[in-house]
Amino acid sequence: MAVLAALLLALAGALVAPASAATAGPVRNGVSQPVYSYTKAVRETVWVDTGLDGDGDGRVDRVAADIIRPSEPAAAGLKIPVIMDASPYYSCCGRGNESQLKTYDSKGHPVQFPLYYDNYFVPRGYAVVLVDLTGTNRSDGCVDVGGPSDVTSAKAVVDWLNGRAVGHSARTGGTAVTPTWANGSVGMIGKSWDGTVANGVAATGVAGLKTIVPISAISSWYDYYRSQGAPLYSGTPADLAGDVESSGATSRCRAEQSTLAAGAPYSGDWTSLWQQRDYVASVAKVKASVFVVHGMQDLNVRTVNFGQWWDALASTGVDRKIWLSQTGHVDPFDYRRSAWVDTLHSWFDHYLMGVDNGIQNGPVADVERAPDQWSQDAGWPAPGTVQSAVHLNPGTLGGTSNSGSVSFTDDPSRDENAWAADADRSTPDKTVFSSAPLAGDLRLSGSGSVTLTVTPSTASAHLSAVLVDLGPATIRNYAGSGEGIRTLTTRSCWGTSGTGDSACYLDTAADTTQVGATVFSRGWIDLGHYASLNHGVALTPGTAYTMTVDLAATDHVVPAGHRLALTVAGTDNGLIDPPASRPTLTVDLSRSALRLPLVGGAGSLHVPAKPALDGPGLTSLTARELPLGAAAFR
Template sequence: MVRRGGIIAGLVVVLSGLVAVPASAATPAFVVANGVTQPIHAFADAVRETVWVDIGLDLDGDGVGDRVATDLIRPATTEPVPVIIDASPYYTTSGRGNESERKSYDSAGLPLKFPLFYDNYFVPRGYAVALVDFSGSSRSTGCMDTGGRSEVASGKAVVDWLNGRATGYSAASGGSPVTASWSTGAAAMIGKSWDGSITQGVAATGVDGLRPIAAISSWYDWFRSDGVSFRSFGTPTSLASGFENANARSRCAAVRSEMTAGAPGNGDYTAMWQQRDYVRNAANVRAAVFSVNGRADLNVKAVNWGQWLDAVPASVPRKLWLSQTGHIDPFDFRRATWVATLHRWFDRWLLDVPNGIENEPKVSVERAVDQWSDTADWPPAGTRSRTLYPVAGSVAGVGTLRTTPGTSTSSFTDNGSGTPSRYIASPGATSARRVVYSTGTLATDLRVAGVSRVTVAATPSTSTAHLSAYLVDYGPATARGSSGEGIRTLATESCWGENRPGDDACYRDTVATTAAVDAQVIARGWADLANYASLSTPRTLTPGTRYTMTFRLSTTDWTVPAGHRLALVIAGNDSSMTTTPGQLPRVTIGLAETSVRIPLLGTVPAARSGPAPEVVRIQPDPVPGRLDG
């Protein structure tokens, strides 16, 4: 929490019963009853304004500091209040939330519609809400730089302004200085997707106040994976071009050129990617972290949240939610619990309400559709990394996972059109496209919790080769459907907060989609074998030569239930996600040097031969999107 002068003054906190305030006294900033802040401020009377905050850069080169438009709404009280900030490029383009809400303004130019429910719910309870347009987007000046220093400054400068360390103005150019004398200085940033990613970037500067949803912790891992480029994600330049305003389009060619040069199509890790890697500065984080992610999110891939939480100091208060959805805000898959939990989180870390939320279980995981289980900590106590090895069986390309290495080799041919749903089908039969190795049938549950890493000893027949690897839970289950990212929007509505003209608090309800399945991918990863020795400098592969490469699989917290099997599938290019190599190879895997290191809680059964599980019902491969665009 950020506080001006180390004190939040003039606030009334009561743990039981409302405080009677004399008519002559100023309205308190907040009142607590039943452990949470209460709606004591008339939403219709809330103060609305726009302030343009100087971010300390001039990337558009006009000789004037770049300014970000900050639309504010706050309770009409003379007492100082904390602020919830969501910085975004989406407010006048694709919009926010499941209903794509956009900002709007009244005839006087004052902000009218504030997307999402934060203003409706929290302003009556004594919070201000600030919705910030990224530099170069909507009504801000400057340039968009796709996760770079300008966008991080868009959020950090607003926090600094709230604390008297930056300058705000009444207009995008010129205007008079505006101060935030009404602010306590306590600020929390929040946001899903691109918004949450910049939240992490701001937190890595050491600024307090953080709660991202499905956020990118390293932009390399959104566009690339261990040397291979993702097929449908474009480039940092093309992504920014979809959201930048007219000023940015005309004045930011140098920024676009820098991004283009820094993102070579071969998937190399460059200095530009390093600048956009928030994990390397995560040790600076002092803010309380609430991270929400979807296991099936192929947009903001799950490796992002795992590496972020691993790097954030252990002393930082944290909470983690893991759903089975795709790229979905928790407001649309666990609405009532989400609002109640977020309310208590902000009360605790912005207003010092002693509600004990920091002492509750830190992890909540959706184990089955709409069925949640809590764990005290992350990673869960007792988790140990185990190395498992593929061992050939009597069927070519099919074998077991054991705790000791095998011998011999297995091969597959990359035809350029393979996808996960095809790779994991028919695990007991030989496939020309992949190899598969599984444990025996589990006698007890086996929990996979963390980032797994696969080491592959691969001999390609050509000078280019891409690899894919998957951890698979084989066994019958009811899962969230792959359509709609796991939800379906209903015609009914529920309301969360207060209404005022031009800004209602009601949102369409959702329900989980479901599908009966016999196999589920629980972690996945992709790599370019040419980067076996370095992500920044690829090597030219010599056909017929064996190369060993270790690459990451996505972070997961998944329980493979008793009666199921855990399997490792290794294949060539994943045409649903990654670009196709220049020459399609036949790849031979040396089993003695190939392994997978998995963080496990439970016992891996002794390997034994047996009939392969029947796999008939496989979901279609989900289609990744462009952030929230």
């Protein structure tokens, strides 16, 4: 063993720059190398004190952290960084396209670590730590759906890895465990709830968290369940907690379940529960670099979540990178596998091992333009983007001012796809504003908004606003079962396999569909929250109300020859719940405004000099330009 340790130390010294030799894994040509044995890796579980007693049993809650790490670095006197995925899904639902669960041997030692992170990164000198959030799998406590318990249970493990928390060899106590093998540098990663927790932990400013990679993640839980007062089709936090909590937690966590139910009223009010779960509000504390990944057609974790998080992070000065796909709620491992693994590898090497590989100086944004076709930008929103006010007139985007009025009646049976299909046909449930066919490509990059002055006929009303690209296209089938991907029967391997933990995963391919129109940005409101999100009120029929609908972040090119359209309607079936009544709504366009993030500003929106014969036209389109980000957040 002594000879092996000496050999490994010499090898590491030959491969790693002297400044990082004491802490980094072996590096050659700017890339960490797979020189360590995966099959001989140390597999252990440590239970970490959280300082909480969420289940009220009089004992401090402990969370289970399953660890896999190469055995050789410690023998060679090297400390290593950690890749951590904290999740509620390790026993109930699984992770990845194949829904992998954690598995254990007869003595309770971890065998299968879901996803490829362990297979790929452990041989390269990283530890992988998978944490069961409180109330799930083998952890104590109660699930609180993004609240202090969720965040603290993951933060406690970061603290333990940095010597600030106590770890134990058993759930009931055992002996104290100290991570003498860890160098204190932690990167958190995960999709959906997992990535959401990474956002929440970063927003605590915890020392030692060097980077996060939130994939399809929530930045404010209100915006998962509500949209400016309108209830979304997402169930309730109490339902979600019940779905993931361990069997033992079900009976002891009834008080937490009641708290979740009471704090998330169907009314859509902005309660203290939501405020507690708004990580954007604490963005100033973020010190970690952030690599955001999101599907622009994600109708589970809607894109407002990445957009507001990304925009808020700009004020912190932390390094940022972003990938935006045309998929729904899908991991990049399943739509751009090889490029993703290489990019993530470089990202972790730089921010966790200190490798000077230049990734922080490369393109900031990768955007999928068509299935498997990507472009890159030096920043995001794209350089040259300007918030531009575009005028609204009945039937058209354009003119020299906003004028006229339009009316429609809420029809809860209709949705955004039906509206888009009927864009050129008058129907009573919507109003459409469209340009003539564009003379050149038009790119929208970022978040827009539409301010509407609306008079309802009843005491309650919901509004939907969607941006549509009117024209034929081949897109990812984000509405399909795979949300834009097909799972194949072949497998490819990413790292080293071990007994009970394969590194080989089912391959995927793009699932595409032909469409005549593409909805690419959306927003929904409850008009009863026109004055404040804190408390909705009954509307007075016949009274005009003004409210701004936030159009969620996107990056889309409307090609030359296509038309850009804004649809305004009531209930977007399948995405928001209908109001208590079925109002007719009249929109005063002279007191309304559309603001779009146009690359090149309003001058980039070129239309023919004469209106087209096959659709709504305009002879000119004027707009005044506003500073980027001028639209209100809420």
